[in-house]
Structure formats: C-alpha cells, structure tokens
Amino acid sequence: MVIAPVTESTRSVTTGAASDRRDRRAARRTGGPGVGFWASLPTLAVLVTALVYFALPVVWVLFAATKSNADLFGSFGLWFSDAPQPLTNLQNLFTTDRGIYTQWLLNSLFYSGLGALIATILSGAAGYAFAKYAFAGREAVFAMILGGVLVPATVIALPTYFMFNAVGLTGTYWSFLLPSIVSPFGVYLCRIYATAGVPDEVIEAARLDGAGDVRIFATMATRMMAPALVTVFLFQFVGIWNNYLLPLVMLNDARTFPVTLGLMLWNGQTQRAPLYYELVVTGAAVSAVLLIVVMAALQRFWRAGLTAGATKG
Numbered sequence: 181m182v183i184a185p186v187t188e189s190t191r192s193v194t195t196g197a198a199s200d201r202r203d204r205r206a207a208r209r210t211g212g213p214g215v216g217f218w219a220s221l222p223t224l225a226v227l228v229t230a231l232v233y234f235a236l237p238v239v240w241v242l243f244a245a246t247k248s249n250a251d252l253f254g255s256f257g258l259w260f261s262d263a264p265q266p267l268t269n270l271q272n273l274f275t276t277d278r279g280i281y282t283q284w285l286l287n288s289l290f291y292s293g294l295g296a297l298i299a300t301i302l303s304g305a306a307g308y309a310f311a312k313y314a315f316a317g318r319e320a321v322f323a324m325i326l327g328g329v330l331v332p333a334t335v336i337a338l339p340t341y342f343m344f345n346a347v348g349l350t351g352t353y354w355s356f357l358l359p360s361i362v363s364p365f366g367v368y369l370c371r372i373y374a375t376a377g378v379p380d381e382v383i384e385a386a387r388l389d390g391a392g393d394v395r396i397f398a399t400m401a402t403r404m405m406a407p408a409l410v411t412v413f414l415f416q417f418v419g420i421w422n423n424y425l426l427p428l429v430m431l432n433d434a435r436t437f438p439v440t441l442g443l444m445l446w447n448g449q450t451q452r453a454p455l456y457y458e459l460v461v462t463g464a465a466v467s468a469v470l471l472i473v474v475m476a477a478l479q480r481f482w483r484a485g486l487t488a489g490a491t492k493g
Contacts, residue, residue, distance in 0.1 A: 238468055245269055245465035249454050252461065269462040272455070281463055283435055284442035288421055288467075290353070291438055295360035296417035303363050303412050307370025308401050312383065322371070328364035333425060341429050355430035356438070360420045366412035373408035374401065410478050418471060439467050 240257050246269065251261035273281050310322050344355045378401050386396045402409065427441045434445065443463050450456045 238472075241461060241465045241468060245462040247458075247461075249457055252457060269458055270466075273459055273462045273466070276455075276459055280434065281439070281442065281459075284437050284439040285466070285470075287353075287436060288438040288440070291357055291360060292417045292420040295357055295420045296413045298361040299363040299366055299416045300409050300413040302361065303366030303370050304402060304405060304409050305397065306367045307372075307408075308374045308378070308397055308405070310367070310371040311374035312378065312380070322367075325364050325367050328362075329368065333423075337425055337429050340426070344430065350430055351432045351436070353436060356423075356427050356436075359426060360416070360423070363412060363416050366416065369412060370405060370408050373405050377408075378404045414475065414478055417474060421467075421471065439463065443467075 236258075243258060243260060244252055246264040246266040247255065247261045248263070248265060251263070255261040306325075310318060340359055341350060344350050344358075349355045349358075382400065382404075383396055386400060391399075421438070422440060423438070424440045424444065427438050428444075431437055431441065434442070437445065443460050446456045446463070447460050450460070
C-alpha cells in the first residue's frame with residue numbers, strides 16, 4: 181500500500197475546502213448574505229423619515245421662491261410652476277422698501293457672525309480653564325453655568341430687557357449682540373473636549389519650553405479643540421440667526437432688525453398687500469440657503485474631529 185505524501189498543494193486544497201464548509205454553515209446560521217440589509221432596514225427607514233421631515237420644508241420654500249402669488253397658492257408646492265420667475269422675485273426682494281432686506285441680511289450676518297465668534301472664544305477659554313486648572317469653587321461655578329442651559333430664553337428675555345433699558349442700550353445693536361455672546365452649552369462642550377483632547381503632557385512640555393498659559397491656549401489648545409470650537413460657532417451662529425424673541429423685545433427700529441424679525445414685519449402686511457407673500461417666501465429661501473452654505477463650509481472640521489485618534493503613529 182502506497183501512501184501519497186502530503187504536499188503544500190494538498191494541504192491548501194484541504195484547508196480551502198474546510199473554510200468553504202465553515203462559510204456555508206455560518207451563512208445558514210445567519211440567514212444568508214442578505215440578512216444584513218434586512219437587519220438594517222428599520223434603521224434605514226427611521227433615517228429616511230427624519231431626512232424627509234427636516235428637508236421637506238426647505239425643499240418647499242426653494243420651489244415656492246420661484247413662483248408668483250397666483251402660482252404660490254394654485255400650483256403643487258413641491259415642483260416648479262408653469263412660469264417660474266426666480267429672478268423677478270429676487271429683484272423685488274432686494275428693491276422693496278428701498279432695499280431694506282439687504283440691511284436686514286447684513287444685520288443678521290453681523291449679529292450671528294460676531295456674536296458666534298466672541299461666544300466661541302469665550303466658551304473655548306472657559307472650557308479649557310475648567311478642564312485644565314484646579315481652583316476653589318470650580319465645580320460650583322461650572323454647575324451654575326451648566327444650569328444656564330436649562331433656563332428657557334423666554335424666562336430671561338424680560339429681565340434682560342429691563343437691565344439693558346436701565347443703561348440705555350435698548351433699541352441699539354448692542355442690546356441684541358451682547359446677550360448672544362454667552363453660550364453655557366459651549367462652555368460645557370469645550371470643557372468635555374479639552375479634557376479628552378488636550379493631553380496634560382503636551383501642556384507640561386510646552387511650559388518646560390518656556391511657553392506661557394495664554395500662548396499654550398492660543399497656539400496649541402485651540403488647534404486640538406478645533407472640532408469643538410467649530411461646533412460651538414455653528415450652533416451659536418444658527419441660534420442667533422434664528423432668534424426671534426430677543427430682537428422682538430430689544431429692537432424698535434426696522435433698520436436694526438435681523439432677517440427673522442424683518443420677515444415677520446413683512447408677513448404682517450400680507451393682508452393689505454398680497455405682494456408680500458412672494459417677498460416673505462423668497463426672503464426665507466435666501467436665508468435658508470445662506471445657512472446651508474455655512475453648514476457645508478464647516479463640514480470638513482467635523483470630519484477631522486470624528487477621525488481624530490483613529491490612527492496611531
């Protein structure tokens with residue numbers, strides 16, 4: 181009886197056959213290659229529903245901004261009319277009432293941009309200090325700041341008005357800008373991120389090299405905290421841009437209105453002048469497009485934050 185020697189090719193064939201059998205058994209146990217799709221189907225359905233819920237109003241206002249008054253109420257809302265007029269609507273938007281919409285848009289950019297920038301700097305500095313410095317009463321002060329997240333804006337609107345009225349700031353740009361530079365949630369987020377994303381060893385090494393605390397924060401910590409700072413900036417920017425109650429309470433001159441309050445002013449005139457329906461819808465579309473542009477421009481910072489720490493070396 182001759183026994184054939186076991187060669188490398190024989191061993192590879194035997195190993196491959198065993199592996200195929202294991203794969204077939206695993207496929208039978210898990211329900212086949214398509215089971216992953218069916219398992220993720222509920223999650224996919226929830227995500228699609230959320231996408232439709234949030235995107236549908238934006239899609240509607242973009243289509244509505246191309247229509248006349250008659251088509252606005254007489255055509256299907258999620259498609260163009262037979263005679264779209266986007267350029268005419270934009271021209272009317274920026275020329276009505278001596279071009280006051282441009283002033284409202286610039287006001288909103290000023291309030292949102294400067295307010296979000298200052299709020300981001302203050303939140304980043306405060307969050308870094310809470311994370312990296314030990315001082316008496318740190319947790320008590322942080323708890324009071326965190327409590328500001330739980331206070332509704334409607335509760336503090338009237339007291340804020342009385343405070344600013346006492347010093348003569350109501351009706352000015354400062355009456356809306358100054359309350360907007362405070363972000364309790366931003367302080368909380370920056371503290372969490374600074375604790376996890378700024379190593380103590382890096383700070384100690386910088387101090388040994390002679391760097392001061394301000395320089396360490398400005399040149400090193402802010403780069404490590406960039407995803408958190410961008411998140412704070414965007415949240416604060418959108419929050420200030422969409423704020424309606426505070427400017428309603430503080431401002432009384434239409435030339436100082438942000439775009440939200442200005443559009444509500446026009447909306448109140450639609451009963452006597454139906455032309456304002458077109459202006460309100462087109463103005464809302466322009467406002468939404470600007471926010472989408474800001475969101476898209478800051479996406480790369482979030483992607484950088486999500487992948488930070490994913491690799492070594």
